[in-house]
Amino acid sequence: MLTILPFLALAATALAAPAAEQPAPALTVPAAPPSAPPAATSSSVPNPSQVTINSISYGGTGCPQGSVGSFISADRLTFTLIFDSFVASIGPGVPVTASRINCQLNINLQYPSGFQYSVLGTDFRGYAGLDAGITGVQSANYYFSGSQAQAATSTTFKGPMSGDYLISDKIPFTSTIWSPCGAALPLNVNSQVRLTSSKSAASGLMTQDSIDGKVTFVVGVQWQAWQSINCFLDSVDCFARPDKGGGLWWTWQCCKDRLSGWSLRGGL
Template identity: 35%
Template structure:
């Protein structure tokens, strides 16, 4: 497997909102660093081989969109073990002002599933911070028979923050989809036209 790294040095200048918002009601950052740089985004896995994924970060640095063109899981005649399960690990490396932490608020993993009766698809999304013990785990079962779109929504615990006491942190997000048993013809992808899966990651900030 090859990793594809995207280097973006993006200065971010923003003022913190004048009013604090309760943590559980956050829809926009209640406090943000005055300066932040995205040092790097890397993707590694069978669902995101080099050149097959695109990463976009919005102007506020709170929304990350990753689109995949080869994150397709298939079973049935003519398929092999590598087709039955795909994964992609996204590593986000941020540098920011001292005294801040960040945490994922929500992700949406959207796709298309065509699963016959007797078969089952499963998609998972796991989050962790490098250097911090513990993970947030989310899953969506896709039992057959079904044909249509699906969305795996993850809302990581707001109390799970990156380490304090530094100016950088690394967040890891591991996604995976598989289908079983493998004898019947089945498919998981974003849709039958584009064949893409999109993951949106919202980041929230707070002072240490």
Template identity: 30%
Template sequence: MNLLTLCLFPLLAAAQLPDLANVTISKVVFSGNGCPRESVSTSISFDRSVITLGFDAFEVYLGPGFTQFDRSKVCTVHIDLSMGNFPAATRLQFAVVGATYHGYANFETPISKAISSSYLFDSIDSIVPKTEVTIPGAGRGVTFTETQAIQEAVQLRSPCGASQIGLSVKERVTLVSEAANAYYDGDENDGDVPLTHQIHLKWFPC
């Protein structure tokens, strides 16, 4: 294989991808103290490159009157993707390659909010890729948007050629402060920007 062929191979592989319109979210189950009933929404982009999770009640608290369990909460979201009907010779898989987080930073310094996500496919016992961001306090009514990529060396690909792919996403939100008198009551209800997590996907023939 000459150098030109090596350079063109990624482009050729991408060109072999079929129309992904038949890939759909068939089922979503979530649990945890960060996501009470009916508080999580899910959607997938038209080109199937982004799954969006919306959390309407991922509320954390810090300061007098609250416990250590109030300052850090978790939600595990299990998503089943139905792969639709592709030709018999078509085998596909995807990897989670990054994340974008959007929401409120309705707290002052020295408080910060740490958001972490881990990603695991059903039936695959391997590395668990993660994305993590830290949001510094910025005052009332301020929103944030933070994006983090997952390095290719630690990306995990879904099972190859499966008719249904199960992806579990574990979200953790934690308030952090070294100030003894730091206080945050979780009041982020003065607007319409819930915590949103966009999961970026990359598809491959396999």
């Protein structure tokens, strides 16, 4: 996913909670297991009117101050960031520093207590013009402030190629990260594009979309509710969600002090 992108968009999508007829199995720890999350109802996701972006800060060679715009959709489930300067290039006479660009985003999303969200994947649109011998790598890292857990995506382009591109990255379920329960901490997105060359005379460019001069970068997020139970004999905030495997396995995550946490797995 080359990011000679000048347009970043983040889209939030609600995730339906698992049906109640698939109860979570008991944990083999001294804790009273909570009941399974409810079936998909209006309480499965935040009230759209209560989800909004408080602030967005950014910095990097691909997004100098004043070069990024943003908006949130009417249903408040999609927000878009628009870049004007996310362009990488390489070739004779081009400064070495132009071959690698990045943008660090800090997104403060406000939403009701009792919910968490996670990054599902990204969509990149743009234009890539690469001579033979030019390789471009677009990568993105996602993490929440105060958390060491990260999710990452990466795509490689090899020349010769010329044209628009649309690529969708999906973050594996096992790599999904969740915002801390009980605290609405910022989501950080570090996107980078790097061009390299194996031929001294070759050139390459990752730039704006050929239609609107922008590039969109869409991040999907999913929601889940969490509840308080007694875990390890301490009262902490926990949630249960179906793990990969059709609901037969569940992951229980207990967030001590509402910021740090651990996960336990139990299943049938």
